[in-house]
Amino acid sequence: MQPPEDGALQTCASGKAQFVISAQGLMAQALDRDEPLPVTAVAAILQHNSSGLLTRAEDNITSASDMEGYTYATWNDATELAVLKYLVETDGGNFDNVTLIPNNISDEAAALSAHQADIIWVYEGWSVVNADLEGLDYNFMRLRDMDEVFDYYTPLLVANDEFLESSPDAARAFIAATKKGYEYAVENVEESAQILIDGDTTGSLDDSLDLVYASQEVLSQEYIDDAESWGVIDLERWDAYYDWLYENGLIENEMASGAGFSGDYLE
Numbered sequence: 001m002q003p004p005e006d007g008a009l010q011t012c013a014s015g016k017a018q019f020v021i022s023a024q025g026l027m028a029q030a031l032d033r034d035e036p037l038p039v040t041a042v043a044a045i046l047q048h049n050s051s052g053l054l055t056r057a058e059d060n061i062t063s064a065s066d067m068e069g070y071t072y073a074t075w076n077d078a079t080e081l082a083v084l085k086y087l088v089e090t091d092g093g094n095f096d097n098v099t100l101i102p103n104n105i106s107d108e109a110a111a112l113s114a115h116q117a118d119i120i121w122v123y124e125g126w127s128v129v130n131a132d133l134e135g136l137d138y139n140f141m142r143l144r145d146m147d148e149v150f151d152y153y154t155p156l157l158v159a160n161d162e163f164l165e166s167s168p169d170a171a172r173a174f175i176a177a178t179k180k181g182y183e184y185a186v187e188n189v190e191e192s193a194q195i196l197i198d199g200d201t202t203g204s205l206d207d208s209l210d211l212v213y214a215s216q217e218v219l220s221q222e223y224i225d226d227a228e229s230w231g232v233i234d235l236e237r238w239d240a241y242y243d244w245l246y247e248n249g250l251i252e253n254e255m256a257s258g259a260g261f262s263g264d265y266l267e
Helices: 008-013 024-031 078-090 108-113 124-134 161-166 168-187 189-199 209-219 235-247
Strands: 019-022 039-044 051-056 071-074 099-102 119-123 138-142 156-160
Touching (some): 008 019, 008 039, 008 156, 019 039, 024 039, 051 108, 051 124, 071 078, 108 119, 108 124, 119 124, 124 138, 124 209, 156 161, 156 168, 161 168, 189 209
Parallel strands (some): 071 099
Antiparallel strands (some): 039 156, 051 119, 051 138
16 A cells, blocks of 8 residues: 555554554654554665765766755655764864755756756666766766765565564564565576566556666665665664654654664564
């Protein structure tokens, strides 16, 4: 089922879905409240954060401080802007000198080519692949390369706590089946891309078939990457990001180590 915009965790917490796709930053918001949402991250879909900043190569934006004087397309999210401000200013720049415009962009490469924006936060496995297909001459700076604290987990498989407690065997079976699917995708790139295309009943991928195949080529290397197996969440990296959020005033409550995730349901 398709959840409401930014409503996957609420859908999971209410029990309308046993599992949802979310991200560690959204998990922080779900946990940082008087009554935390009853949800738990149970597997990492990608082993590392593959998001970063996409820019035109001609602008020579190769570090965070180079963003000064350019236009950034923002979702106006407090954490998003805090991350960028932190990166720019720890690199010696002034974030006030970055112009912010609303991000209503659907094709980042086309928007950069048309100078609608100069800097866009994207995911490598889709938007950077698309930039290659569209022939954009670009620079891409991964957030995790700019500061290792931003090697947080996105996306994640998240489960409803009551379901985990009442049906642990079913939860483990579902996660095992999901793991098997991603392991298949690692070894069978073209076939797994075709499964996605065949399963799309909306027609939304009809004009993006080359992108689906090319994207899967990249993502197949990222599902497991350097982890011992698919789904593993590293406690140190998980905690480091929550510590950063707390230290920078983006969450009110300091998180206990390992808050919000469990590896108990992975094989």
